[in-house]
Amino acid sequence: MKESAKNNEIALTGQYLGVVEEYLPDKRSTYVRDGQIFATKAGIVSINEERRAIEIKSHQDKDRKTVKINDILIGTIQFLRLYSVGINFATINNKIHFNSSYFGNIHVSHISHKFIEKIADAFQITDIIRAKVIKQEQNEFSLSTVGKDLGVIHADCSICGSPLEKIGQNKLKCSRCGSVEARKLASDYGNVSESLRY
Ligand SMILES: [Zn+2]
Numbered sequence: 710m711k712e713s714a715k716n717n718e719i720a721l722t723g724q725y726l727g728v729v730e731e732y733l734p735d736k737r738s739t740y741v742r743d744g745q746i747f748a749t750k751a752g753i754v755s756i757n758e759e760r761r762a763i764e765i766k767s768h769q770d771k772d773r774k775t776v777k778i779n780d781i782l783i784g785t786i787q788f789l790r791l792y793s794v795g796i797n798f799a800t801i802n803n804k805i806h807f808n809s810s811y812f813g814n815i816h817v818s819h820i821s822h823k824f825i826e827k828i829a830d831a832f833q834i835t836d837i838i839r840a841k842v843i844k845q846e847q848n849e850f851s852l853s854t855v856g857k858d859l860g861v862i863h864a865d866c867s868i869c870g871s872p873l874e875k876i877g878q879n880k881l882k883c884s885r886c887g888s889v890e891a892r893k894l895a896s897d898y899g900n901v902s903e904s905l906r907y
Pocket of ligand 1: 866867868869870871883884885886887888
């Protein structure tokens with residue numbers, strides 16, 4: 710059974726949202742096929758609890774499209790280098806910029822107050838992180854995860870792919886295969902809901 714969309718979740722174009730018995734579909738942002746509701750555009754799922762009406766709301770276009778110093782963003786680690794990591798991000802200050810894909814770098818010296826010897830002790834590819842913009846050079850942004858609210862907010866086991874559970878400060882464990890991994894964690898690691906992650 711497919712899972713129905715929840716309020717404030719992100720929907721992508723064509724995504725399954727639920728069935729007509731469950732929600733009243735909006736004509737402009739959804740379509741119905743065989744009693745199933747799908748999104749006709751990407752945006753935020755908006756469910757009116759009283760009317761059980763579902764629609765997809767666009768990211769507000771009046772919001773600025775540029776990234777500024779001190780913005781907080783959420784992104785995914787794309788690659789690890791010797792002294793930095795690359796991050797793809799589309800969420801800035803809790804707003805989703807669907808049509809823009811920004812790119813940022815975190816230098817090893819901007820990961821934590823503590824000394825980080827190897828990048829791999831703090832991040833792995835596919836980790837979802839929260840970071841702050843500290844500098845811009847042309848189209849690339851320098852980011853920082855220094856501070857307790859910043860760092861990894863979701864990580865999967867590098868061996869088996871299961872979500873990792875926090876077992877200590879900057880320490881995660883896989884309940885499936887037992888692998889123990891180090892990360893620079895945000896204080897709310899594991900408590901970030903699907904909708905806030907993005
Ligand atoms: Zn595992």
